[in-house]
Amino acid sequence: MGDGQGRVNWEMEALFKIISKHHVTTRDIGAKAEQQLQMVEEQRKIDEEVEESQKIKCEQEKRTREEQKIILGKDNARPKISFSI
8 A cells, every 4th residue: 555655646746846847837737638628528529420420321321221122122132124025
């Protein structure tokens, strides 16, 4: 347990040194975190829209295949064309 606590303290000290060295304030960190959160949220929305459109496309393709199956009487069959003279 003590070893884990030492690592946490070391990480906190390292973070504090970086922050103080670059004169980064907690407000700056919060603003950057907020921007990242917004970007992640926007990407999530885009991903959901893409997933939804893919679902719709897949359902349409499935419906089309089923309609073709009904019309043609079997899967992937071509309609029979006959010519007579």
